[in-house]
Amino acid sequence: MTEWSILWDAREIFFNGLIATLGLFSLSIICAFVLGCVLVYQLEDDSVLSKALRLLINLMRTLPFLILAYLLYYGLPQLGLRMSAWTAGLLALIVYHAAYFAEILRGCRLIMPEGYVEAAKAHGFTPLRLYLRIVLPQLVIKTRPLLGNQLIIALKDTAFLTIITLQELTAAANSVQSTYFIPTQAFVVVIVLYWLISICLELALKRAARFGAKRGFDYV
Amino acid sequence: MSEYTSPANVPAVSIKRMSKSFGDIEVLRDIDLVVNKGEVVSVLGSSGSGKSTMLRCINWLEEPDRGTIHIAGQRIGINEQAGRKMNNKELATLRAKTGMVFQGFNLWPHLSVIQNVMEAPIYVKGMPKEQARVIAIELLEKVGLADKHDAFPFTLSGGQKQRVAIARALAMSPEVILFDEPTSALDPERVGEVLTVMKNLSKEGYTMIVVTHEMEFARAVSDQVVFLEKGLIIEKAPPAKFFSNPETERVRKFLEISA
Structure with a gap:
């Protein structure tokens, strides 16, 4: 019983860690999603740029996330580019998950019937408007379950950033367990917290499914 | 964008010597067609004769290899002043003057x-x-x-x-509405409701180019009927002449089979 009261006393550490994790997660996935959408737009043309981006996306996807975080935080200073743990961690999350978001949307774009695009072209849509108004909304509606899955992966990837000294939720648990030697209880607390965030995400995604269901894309 | 309307004497669509190949297959050869304002032109022909490709070239969904297309007096696809292909924005501006209705709806x-x-x-x-x-x-x-x-x-x-x-x-x-087999994907009971709407449009003076297999519609509504065979316009006539007294053996046969 005393272990749990120690944890209660250390609640501020957990709370600060939770806030850091939530901030890190929401900021990074918003930026990653926007960047992913921009990447897919750039892939619409068959240009040198789009080929280079495809390569970059594939490189990202084959790189373990932890190594990317290491590279940005410990590797770049060797080249004279020093970032705070927060900047490096955010950047790693954004770039890494943008590649995955792009790949999810790209896969869906490949199988989207060309008729919708042709109809928009025939009505005078310019490429950017066409992408934003006609293509992207359909991609997002159709890939909702995959995007949701990616969000949960991104949430869990924030835990890696404890290794580059970022004081997020996992770092909080680690600091409590090493101070008071109660690893099991400390980690159980953060597992529950990660789990609760994931459940909230799942619920939000379930609600979002109604939007697609109303339009005949999805079933609820 | 300004509501630009061309003078009445400029044709809604004017196609001159348009050709198009897909690889080695020549799908359109030297197509000439003028569609005046308020006219309805029906395009007939068997599958693979190039009807849809011709229609899709008019709004540059397919890029013709040769020839010129003017929409209400303005050349599409090529920026003549600058002597280059149109960029996406210029193309979009011109496409906005054409409407298109597809076989598969594409809503x-x-x-x-x-x-x-x-x-x-x-x-x-x-x-x-x-x-x-x-x-x-x-x-x-x-x-x-x-x-x-x-x-x-x-x-x-x-x-x-x-x-x-x-x-x-x-x-x-739009200056012209392009219909690409608008009733081909419909079950027979639904064809009528779409054709009725199209007939009303023609009465209201809309300019229409209609690729179709609906002979009755072509006969009743068109000002001109065009028949394509292997990428060539082999017959172009008002419906009265086209359906009662075609010039070519090919069209006669086609009409016999379709009757």
């Missing part, structure tokens, strides 16, 4: 019926939403779908979808 599934009709006026022409809504309501009434504003495309029958697609094309007040 945007994430948008409601009225949003489908309002979308291009708002995001292509920059029309205020309220004004676009007024126009959309009027057009949906015209095609007999006043009660379907907020329905989503997947809940509609084929005939209803195609009528929404027609309203969507009309919303841009």
Whole structure:
């Protein structure tokens, strides 16, 4: 019983860690999603740029996330580019998950019937408007379950950033367990917290499914 | 964008010596066609004769290899002043003057019926939403779908979808509407409702180019009937002459089989 009261006393550490994790997660996935959408737009043309981006996306996807975080935080200073743990961690999350978001949307774009695009072209849509108004909304509606899955992966990837000294939720648990030697209880607390965030995400995604269901894309 | 309307004597569409190949296959050869304002031109021919490709070249969904196409006096695809191909923006400006109705409807599934009709006026022409809504309501009434504003495309029958697609094309007040086999994907009972709408449009003076297999429609509504065979226009005549006294053996046979 005393272990749990120690944890209660250390609640501020957990709370600060939770806030850091939530901030890190929401900021990074918003930026990653926007960047992913921009990447897919750039892939619409068959240009040198789009080929280079495809390569970059594939490189990202084959790189373990932890190594990317290491590279940005410990590797770049060797080249004279020093970032705070927060900047490096955010950047790693954004770039890494943008590649995955792009790949999810790209896969869906490949199988989207060309008729919708042709109809928009025939009505005078310019490429950017066409992408934003006609293509992207359909991609997002159709890939909702995959995007949701990616969000949960991104949430869990924030835990890696404890290794580059970022004081997020996992770092909080680690600091409590090493101070008071109660690893099991400390980690159980953060597992529950990660789990609760994931459940909230799942619920939000379930609600979002109604939007697609109303339009005949999805079933609820 | 200004509401540019061309002088009455300029044809809505004018095609000169247009050719197009897909690889080694020549699908269109030296197509010449003038469609005046208010005219309805039906394009007939067997599958693979190049009808759809011809239509798709008019708004540059397919790029012809040779020849010129003018929409209301303006050359499409090539910026003649600059001596280069049109960029996407220039192409879009000209495409906005043509409407198109597809065999497979191609309504945007994430948008409601009225949003489908309002979308291009708002995001292509920059029309205020309220004004676009007024126009959309009027057009949906015209095609007999006043009660379907907020329905989503997947809940509609084929005939209803195609009528929404027609309203969507009309919303841009195009110089010409291109119909690419608009009734071919419909079951026989639904064909009539779409053809009725199209007949009414012709009476209202819309310029239309219709690729179709509907002989009755072509006979009753067209000002000109064009017959394509292996990428060539082998016959071009008013419907009365085309259907009663065709010049070529090929058209005679085609009409016999279709009758």
